[in-house]
Amino acid sequence: MNRVQAVREKCLDCGGSPKEVTLCHVFDCPLWEYRFGGHYKSNTALKRMENAKKRYPKEILEIKLILQKNGNEYFTNIQNKATQTHIERFFELIV
DSSP: OOHHHHHHHHHHHHHSSHHHHHTOOOTTSTTGGGTTSSOTTSHHHHHHHHHHHHHOHHHHHHHHHHHHHHGGGGGTTOOOHHHHHHHHHHTTOOO
16 A cells, blocks of 8 residues: 555545545644645645535535634644645635
């Protein structure tokens, strides 16, 4: 098993299903950026995120509402500004 497969398996173990891995909102997890089996900036990850927005609009909305309600406290443990920007873009938030 290579590193990509190991990260993917760990995320599936934690989330339980591919849907839960895609919609994961445990942003301070060190594996979050790689939960799609590659870095979140990869073409594969970007396509999966766009598909998730189409397939799971209700769940995306729920996560957006949680993030908006909790504001910046969701981002306190995230040191990487690029990751924060990515999360905001994925959920189309201005926090």
